[in-house]
């Protein structure tokens with residue numbers, strides 16, 4: 001019998017498994033064949049991820065080969081640039097995430113953690129004293145506790161266990177490789193978050209620029225995977241606002257990944273002997289779609305809660321595991337997620353022309369107003385989210401309203417009033 005079984009080796013499950021392997025007998029199960037290949041991902045890790053990542057990984061230049069020094073919150077009118085040198089430290093780092101996962105798994109194995117890759121958990125039986133899993137290979141495995149870190153791909157399993165599932169959307173992602181000098185020449189920034197209602201009313205088109213590679217993609221509407229792929233192809237070929245950035249770069253559309261992304265956290269993330277982590281629990285911010293931070297943070301909280309219960313010989317009741325829900329709420333939901341919810345309401349839950357007007361006004365304000373840039377910088381660098389300052393968000397909201405065209409103010413003030421009450 002294992003102390004802990006973790007299902008899902010994304011950022012949430014892998015970082016949890018590594019941390020728990022220091023104090024518990026842990027098994028990590030993943031449906032994909034990670035022994036052969038972990039799919040390439042280039043991601044942005046703002047400095048505020050640092051408290052959840054040990055120095056040995058954070059300072060590893062294979063995992064994080066570049067600093068994140070400039071961002072571009074781009075509208076159709078403006079390149080809304082924020083450069084770290086205006087305020088001091090870098091905004092964070094660029095991560096080659098598959099290397100991060102691989103190194104976490106290697107360390108996990110060094111601590112005697114066990115893995116089963118290319119194996120899917122198809123059924124879970126809940127007994128009073130233990131949890132029993134059945135895999136697609138017919139194996140039966142037992143543990144004292146179970147961690148569901150199955151992202152958006154394990155909803156059936158999650159539901160069969162009586163958990164709610166979060167709202168789910170589709171996104172498309174494409175990684176490609178390019179000469180480092182060419183990337184430096186084309187991109188002064190490492191992250192572009194671009195809202196354009198013609199691309200999507202549900203999220204951004206983005207570029208993440210790594211070392212010798214970059215990724216592009218967008219969070220879509222309700223398109224099918226082939227429609228998303230066609231749209232990405234048209235954007236990369238024809239959309240004139242980005243052509244200067246991607247000059248000389250080639251893309252292999254056969255490599256696209258279409259995936260679900262979930263948001264809007266579920267109410268209960270724990271049951272007797274079970275916790276739900278990361279995206280499976282809807283822990284993704286609803287405007288920027290920041291899932292890495294939430295995966296790392298929820299894994300960190302879960303490992304501390306389980307460690308203390310294991311030390312006390314607990315029977316992992318819902319009442320004891322509820323501490324996890326409380327800590328997740330305190331750290332992420334009570335303050336930080338309110339900003340995401342307000343922005344989601346302002347930019348996504350509206351019509352195309354309103355979204356465009358407000359985003360144009362925001363990017364213009366970012367360029368002109370140093371305090372707004374300072375507040376964005378502060379959020380990217382914050383090291384304790386319990387100290388997150390919602391007053392700054394309200395201040396930015398007021399300034400943003402002030403920066404709208406006069407004609408829009410008359411119609412949009414109720415929307416702003418509501419957003420500021422989130």
Ligand SMILES: Cc1cc2nc3c(=O)[nH]c(=O)nc-3n(C[C@H](O)[C@H](O)[C@H](O)COP(=O)(O)OP(=O)(O)OC[C@H]3O[C@@H](n4cnc5c(N)ncnc54)[C@H](O)[C@@H]3O)c2cc1C
Nearest residue numbers: 008010011012031120121150151154171278279290291292
């Ligand atoms: C297009 C797109 C762009 C994004 N961009 C960003 C970004 O720039 N920054 C950011 O912070 N976030 C971003 N996100 C979100 C972020 O990638 C995710 O929220 C995060 O990776 C979720 O991690 P996770 O470990 O919770 O889940 P996942 O990474 O989805 O891992 C879940 C794992 O569980 C496995 N699994 C599922 N069911 C089973 C089962 N029954 N048995 C065994 N294994 C199972 C799956 O194979 C999978 O590997 C993006 C998402 C998308 C779709």
